[in-house]
Amino acid sequence: MKTGTLIVTLLASGLLAWGVTDVREARAVERAEAEETARLLAKLMRAGRLVIDQNQTMIDDPHKGDKGFTPDVFEQQLIVEFRKETAIDLRTLAATPSSILIPPLAKELLPAFVLASKEVVREAQVVINQRGIGYKNFIPATYGSQAARRFTGQSHVRLKQTTLKPRNPKNEPDDYEASVLKWLSGRPNAQAYVSELTDKGRTLRVVMPIYYVKDCLKCHGEPKGEQDISGYPKEGAREGDLAGAITVTVPLNVGNR
Amino acid sequence: MNRRDSGVGGVNAAPRWALLCVALAWLSLQGCGLVYDALQYVAPAATDELDAICRLQRVHVGMAVEPFRPFVFPAIWTDEGSRITGLDVELVRHIVDALSQQCGRPVTPVLHLVRFRDLFLQLSEGKLDLFVSAVPSNVPAPAWAGFAYSIPYFQHGGLAGITRRPDVSDRIRQRLQPPSEGVPGAQAGAQVLDGLAVAVQDGTASQHYAAANLKSSRIVRCDSLPAAFESAEAVVDQGIDVILGARPVLEYMVTRVKKEWQLITQADGKPFFLTSAQYAVVMSEGSYRLRWFVNGVIFRLDESGQLERMRARWMDESYAFPRRAAAEGLPFDVEKMVVHYSQGACRADRAR
Numbered sequence: 001m002k003t004g005t006l007i008v009t010l011l012a013s014g015l016l017a018w019g020v021t022d023v024r025e026a027r028a029v030e031r032a033e034a035e036e037t038a039r040l041l042a043k044l045m046r047a048g049r050l051v052i053d054q055n056q057t058m059i060d061d062p063h064k065g066d067k068g069f070t071p072d073v074f075e076q077q078l079i080v081e082f083r084k085e086t087a088i089d090l091r092t093l094a095a096t097p098s099s100i101l102i103p104p105l106a107k108e109l110l111p112a113f114v115l116a117s118k119e120v121v122r123e124a125q126v127v128i129n130q131r132g133i134g135y136k137n138f139i140p141a142t143y144g145s146q147a148a149r150r151f152t153g154q155s156h157v158r159l160k161q162t163t164l165k166p167r168n169p170k171n172e173p174d175d176y177e178a179s180v181l182k183w184l185s186g187r188p189n190a191q192a193y194v195s196e197l198t199d200k201g202r203t204l205r206v207v208m209p210i211y212y213v214k215d216c217l218k219c220h221g222e223p224k225g226e227q228d229i230s231g232y233p234k235e236g237a238r239e240g241d242l243a244g245a246i247t248v249t250v251p252l253n254v255g256n257r
Numbered sequence: 258m259n260r261r262d263s264g265v266g267g268v269n270a271a272p273r274w275a276l277l278c279v280a281l282a283w284l285s286l287q288g289c290g291l292v293y294d295a296l297q298y299v300a301p302a303a304t305d306e307l308d309a310i311c312r313l314q315r316v317h318v319g320m321a322v323e324p325f326r327p328f329v330f331p332a333i334w335t336d337e338g339s340r341i342t343g344l345d346v347e348l349v350r351h352i353v354d355a356l357s358q359q360c361g362r363p364v365t366p367v368l369h370l371v372r373f374r375d376l377f378l379q380l381s382e383g384k385l386d387l388f389v390s391a392v393p394s395n396v397p398a399p400a401w402a403g404f405a406y407s408i409p410y411f412q413h414g415g416l417a418g419i420t421r422r423p424d425v426s427d428r429i430r431q432r433l434q435p436p437s438e439g440v441p442g443a444q445a446g447a448q449v450l451d452g453l454a455v456a457v458q459d460g461t462a463s464q465h466y467a468a469a470n471l472k473s474s475r476i477v478r479c480d481s482l483p484a485a486f487e488s489a490e491a492v493v494d495q496g497i498d499v500i501l502g503a504r505p506v507l508e509y510m511v512t513r514v515k516k517e518w519q520l521i522t523q524a525d526g527k528p529f530f531l532t533s534a535q536y537a538v539v540m541s542e543g544s545y546r547l548r549w550f551v552n553g554v555i556f557r558l559d560e561s562g563q564l565e566r567m568r569a570r571w572m573d574e575s576y577a578f579p580r581r582a583a584a585e586g587l588p589f590d591v592e593k594m595v596v597h598y599s600q601g602a603c604r605a606d607r608a609r
Contacts (some may be wrong), residue, residue, distance in 0.1 A: 065599045126591050127334045132483035132600025133324070137579045138334040145336035165390075168336045168583070231577020 020038075027252035030252055031204060033103035038157075038248035040061045040086060040144045040204035041113060042193070045159060045246050047081035047146060047212060048074075048117050049140035053215050059138055071118035078114065079223050090114060094205070105250075109157060116151035118142070135229045139219075144246075156251055161210075163244030177247055179209045185242045210243045228239050275289065307546040310386060311360035311404055318366050319380065319388030320589075321373040322598050323458070323481035326509050328391040328411075328536075328570040330578040332598070340586030341368060344571040344580055345389045348410055348538070348555075349587065350389075351563075368589035370598075372480075374460025377404065380541060387544075387551065391503055393534035398465035405542045407551045409535030412566060415467055416531040417504035418450070419511055419519040421489070423489045425453065425498045426521060434524045446531055451473045453498040456485040456603060463501040466532060467606075472505060480601020482506065487517060488603035497603070503529065505572060 051074060052059075052224055058067055079090045088102060090110060098104045119130075122145055127136050141161065145168065148159035162173040164181050180194045184207075194207045212220060217237060219228040224236025237243070258276055276555045278586045310316045320341065328345040356364040371379060376388045376401060393414050394406035420426050432449040447470040456477040457463040467476050477497055480484040489497035499521065500507070511518045521529045538551050 099366050123591060124334050125337065126594050126598070127339050130600075131596045132481065132487070133331040133598075135579070136331075136333055137582070142334050142336050146338060170336065216518060227577060230580075231579070231580035 007071055031197070032100060033105055033208060033251060034068040034204045036100065037106040037109060038204065038250050039193060039208065041109060041157065041159060041248050042208035042246040043085050044113050045111055045144060045147065046208070047085055048078055049144050051077045052138070052140045052143045053213070054216065054224055056139065059128055060103045061135040062132055062136050066129050069121070069128055071121045075118055075128050077113060078117065086223070088179050109155060112155055114145070116154060117147045119150055120146045140180055145171070147255065158249040160247045161244060162247055166236070176205070177207060179243065183240070184209050184245070189240045204252055204253055206248045208246045208248070210245060212237045212239055212241050212243045214239055214242045216243060258495050260450070263281070273453060297540055306386060306544045307359070307550055309365060310356060314360065314362060315365050316353060316356055317366050317369060317372060317385045318386070319369045319376045319385040320345065321376065321390035322345065322370040323373055323600070324483065324596060325388050325391045328506065330582065332594065333582045335579070335586065338588060339591065340582040341370065342582040342586035344567055345391065346587050346588050347567055347568045348389060348587070352554050355550070359550065366587060367593070368587055369593040370496060370589050373458070376539070379402065380404065380539060386547065387540045390539045391506060391536050392539050393462050393536035394463055395534055396462045399462070403409060403542055405540045405544060406537040407540065407548060408555050409537050410555045411519045411536035411568065413505060414534035414536050415504050416463055416501060416534070417507055418499040418501050419518045420499050420521060421518045422498060426519060429521050429529070430524050433529065439524065441493040447471050450499060454496065456497040456500045458485065458502060461477050462503070462534065467501065474605035477603050478606050479603035482510070483600040484603055487600065491510065501531070504528070509572070530602055
């Protein structure tokens with residue numbers, strides 16, 4: 001081999017190796033960012049559910065008409081709950097420099113989920129503010145279903161609430177979700193989450209567990225099988241049991257172009 | 258200056274311009290006719306209300322925002338958004354399905370949730386094609402005249418009363434006993450409520466009945482049935498002795514929701530009715546084709562036994578309405594629902 005050819009070959013190999021490394025690195029970075037974004041989205045949805053839960057008694061108060069639970073009030077409480085959970089302040093998110101903890105994708109999607117949630121609260125005002133009507137079925141699960149649907153419709157990221165025995169058939173877990181839920185249900189309540197690449201590495205899926213808190217047990221607790229206020233049989237759950245999970249599916253771009 | 262000159266100079270040209278304009282207008286009219294004919298061919302103009310529904314693929318249906326369980330339950334939030342359910346909603350689904358079949362394309366129901374008393378007004382203003390909310394077809398009241406009622410979809414209506422006070426219940430039962438020595442004689446219908454405070458819902462059959470027949474009762478007019486319950490439960494001594502209303506609605510309430518209340522019965526335990534009524538779909542008087550159509554739907558539902566199954570499903574079965582709302586409820590137009598529905602309040606009828 002001539003010296004010139006050797007140099008060219010070495011140079012090309014070097015460039016290729018550098019390129020491959022670059023793509024691998026980019027993939028790894030994208031996955032890490034997507035994973036963190038998915039976790040933050042799941043936590044935001046969980047915070048939204050918690051806000052509804054905290055206001056449940058007021059929402060179901062038949063003696064009160066206008067509850068004052070406006071989209072803005074919801075947003076303020078959501079921001080507080082989310083900050084407690086993540087130490088991220090959504091009000092200053094735009095001005096916060098991007099990092100692996102607050103990826104650019106999260107900066108784009110978290111406000112979008114807040115908007116979707118506010119839309120749900122706005123649309124539910126006519127139901128929430130009925131005076132003389134007690135239970136209105138505006139509960140964490142029905143809020144979550146609608147917020148997830150609206151958010152998914154407006155972004156390329158899919159949010160879903162799921163559980164092993166869902167009351168809403170649309171929340172039925174797929175095989176993967178079912179296996180994760182079974183695995184999680186045998187483990188103690190933790191901040192664990194499960195993440196995997198699917199669709200030949202083109203999609204990242206994060207499954208984040210939700211656990212029952214005391215307020216959930218009015219409808220999901222004991223005695224098992226007894227009809228709750230919404231007409232579904234109670235699950236007989238106890239505080240801290242696995243309630244289900246939030247699945248976030250994020251399409252990945254690098255390496256697929 | 259130049260302009261005026263040119264204007265003056267243009268005087269001679271005016272008749273020519275006028276002629277040209279007339280000619281153009283004439284040509285346009287011809288053209289308009291042709292265009293109109295062409296449009297008619299492609300999309301024929303509605304000739305009646307049924308055609309209009311098909312053309313717009315929408316039917317505007319009014320329903321009471323006040324709950325008339327189990328005919329209309331309160332609006333509720335579900336996984337699918339806000340929904341309304343009940344026997345009347347199921348009937349609307351059947352009518353809409355039949356309309357879709359008739360029109361050959363899907364027809365969407367646009368539900369207007371308004372106060373019961375405003376349903377008649379909205380229908381007369383042309384905002385609704387029809388409405389349905391446990392409306393009796395035989396109430397002799399001026400406000401209910403001038404409308405068309407379908408054949409009945411529910412037979413066992415009629416006015417009845419409920420009370421939560423045993424002394425009131427006994428008093429009425431005593432008045433209803435057959436005449437015998439030493440016992441007060443049976444009194445005809447409304448008179449058994451003489452001297453009692455009777456709550457009725459504004460604009461409903463109960464209010465019209467009270468206005469026409471309860472001359473010696475103290476009438477309390479309420480905005481809704483829940484308001485009557487709230488008012489009666491808030492003041493025990495001088496409040497409401499009896500709530501008058503649609504028997505199937507009251508029966509549902511006292512057996513499932515307000516169990517401390519009882520239906521007023523005769524001495525032998527048989528139900529005490531003040532009137533008999535059948536519930537119908539209400540339409541404009543001139544909606545002849547729509548009426549034929551709705552009558553046909555109800556007739557077929559009745560003939561097939563579906564109406565009876567619907568009645569049993571909503572009246573007899575044990576169920577929780579939120580679950581049914583999620584599975585089969587209809588969405589409603591939030592813009593067309595009264596803002597911040599309130600059950601309202603009760604007040605003494607000062608007109609008496």
